[in-house]
Amino acid sequence: MDAASARCWRCLGGVAFTEVELQFRNPSVEKLPRKEILKIQERKLKAAVERAFQVPFIRRKMREQDVAPDDIRGLEDLSKLPFTTKEDLLKGDLFDALAVPRSSVVRVHTSSGTTNRPVVTFYTRSDLETWSELLARNLAATGAKPGDVFLNTAGQGMFTGGLGYIAGAERLGLTVVPMGPASPERQLEVMKIFGITVFHAIPSFALRIADAAERLGIDIERELSLRIGILGAEPWTEEMRRLIEKRLSIKAYNNYGAAELGGPGVAVECIAQRGMHVWEDHFIVEVVDPKTGEQLEPEEDGELVVTPLWREAMPLLRYRTGDVARILDEKRCECGREMAKISWIHGRLDDMIKVRGIGLYPSAVEKVILRHPEVNGEYLVVLEGYDDVKVQVEVKEQILNTERAEELAEQLSRELKATTMLKMRVELLPPGSLPRSEGKARRVLDLRRVHGGG
Numbered sequence: 067m068d069a070a071s072a073r074c075w076r077c078l079g080g081v082a083f084t085e086v087e088l089q090f091r092n093p094s095v096e097k098l099p100r101k102e103i104l105k106i107q108e109r110k111l112k113a114a115v116e117r118a119f120q121v122p123f124i125r126r127k128m129r130e131q132d133v134a135p136d137d138i139r140g141l142e143d144l145s146k147l148p149f150t151t152k153e154d155l156l157k158g159d160l161f162d163a164l165a166v167p168r169s170s171v172v173r174v175h176t177s178s179g180t181t182n183r184p185v186v187t188f189y190t191r192s193d194l195e196t197w198s199e200l201l202a203r204n205l206a207a208t209g210a211k212p213g214d215v216f217l218n219t220a221g222q223g224m225f226t227g228g229l230g231y232i233a234g235a236e237r238l239g240l241t242v243v244p245m246g247p248a249s250p251e252r253q254l255e256v257m258k259i260f261g262i263t264v265f266h267a268i269p270s271f272a273l274r275i276a277d278a279a280e281r282l283g284i285d286i287e288r289e290l291s292l293r294i295g296i297l298g299a300e301p302w303t304e305e306m307r308r309l310i311e312k313r314l315s316i317k318a319y320n321n322y323g324a325a326e327l328g329g330p331g332v333a334v335e336c337i338a339q340r341g342m343h344v345w346e347d348h349f350i351v352e353v354v355d356p357k358t359g360e361q362l363e364p365e366e367d368g369e370l371v372v373t374p375l376w377r378e379a380m381p382l383l384r385y386r387t388g389d390v391a392r393i394l395d396e397k398r399c400e401c402g403r404e405m406a407k408i409s410w411i412h413g414r415l416d417d418m419i420k421v422r423g424i425g426l427y428p429s430a431v432e433k434v435i436l437r438h439p440e441v442n443g444e445y446l447v448v449l450e451g452y453d454d455v456k457v458q459v460e461v462k463e464q465i466l467n468t469e470r471a472e473e474l475a476e477q478l479s480r481e482l483k484a485t486t487m488l489k490m491r492v493e494l495l496p497p498g499s500l501p502r503s504e505g506k507a508r509r510v511l512d513l514r515r516v517h518g519g520g
């Protein structure tokens with residue numbers, strides 16, 4: 067056993083060594099020393115640039131910056147390459163981003179885009195193979211293994227997270243229950259019938275399952291077999307993770323991806339639960355200053371920029387995700403992997419709300435609220451009047467109309483002021499009072515007269 071596995075042993079609380087080994091879908095790559103990983107990236111980057119150069123808009127951008135594929139000799143040349151953006155993908159014809167003939171495309175998915183036209187993402191047969199392998203790795207890294215029964219609660223249509231995770235779970239050898247979207251009550255029923263041990267959901271839906279279990283008086287530990295939740299596709303926080311873990315009696319893991327980058331499978335948390343490992347043999351990740359585009363150092367927050375190295379149908383170079391995060395400064399993780407880790411996403415650049423001239427991410431509010439055991443995880447930031455902020459928070463029934471409720475409201479307001487510099491009025495509500503959305507959670511309601519609704 068090497069030193070890294072010994073450390074893993076400890077963080078797993080003493081489970082058998084073979085269990086630790088199972089968390090590597092492909093140990094020969096996942097356990098490579100960092101310098102070997104960088105060699106793979108270097109080799110694949112050159113090929114990825116050649117492929118991307120076949121895409122007219124990328125070729126145009128490269129020519130504008132006076133850079134040719136031959137100029138990219140190593141990773142140090144990465145910053146010579148132009149960025150690509152969501153706007154690039156929305157500008158022209160649907161098929162403009164293709165680097166292969168249309169007849170080589172075997173699948174399309176789209177981003178969930180609620181306001182704009184969604185981004186279409188294309189896959190060749192080989193792309194689908196690689197993608198499902200990445201999702202098998204994601205599941206394995208969280209401790210899922212053959213014998214587990216996997217429930218997918220996400221839509222199995224255009225949304226990448228549905229079919230993607232199903233393919234990954236099958237590849238890893240889990241028993242798949244492809245339930246898809248249904249009421250939390252129905253999901254609980256299916257969890258019970260099939261003895262679900264691992265499930266995939268968006269975090270706000272995991273909370274709704276916990277609410278329903280509470281309402282129905284289900285004893286989760288006794289009646290269900292849940293072990294692992296793999297959650298993502300909407301902004302959430304470490305505090306929300308702890309709450310979901312407690313309420314559903316599971317280990318919850320974050321993962322990262324975007325439809326433009328091929329869906330989930332870019333990065334995932336390992337059992338150490340401290341940051342998400344990027345599958346660096348398939349992606350190069352940078353963090354840049356969103357204003358200047360300059361690369362930032364590890365531990366500096368900025369915009370996540372991702373270059374996929376594996377995509378045949380739709381290669382992208384230095385894709386600006388709009389997600390704010392940082393690369394962690396850590397040489398080797400407890401799990402033994404030396405693939406770089408990114409922090410949780412703090413927010414999206416376009417999610418930032420300006421209140422009285424101060425930038426506010428909803429996640430900052432979530433972090434403060436969820437530190438308190440009296441809340442159930444549901445909250446809404448309401449902007450009204452002339453830049454007034456009200457935060458509505460659902461709390462457990464028994465504390466409403468007690469002295470503790472008044473105290474808690476004042477305490478929350480004080481803590482919110484201290485972390486965000488903004489004065490907010492806190493209103494405590496009984497469980498079930500805030501609207502639950504069918505898709506991704508809405509945490510902000512902008513009713514301001516000065517800035518218009520959002």
Ligand SMILES: [Zn+2]
Pocket residue numbers: 336337338343399400401402403
């Ligand atoms: Zn790790």
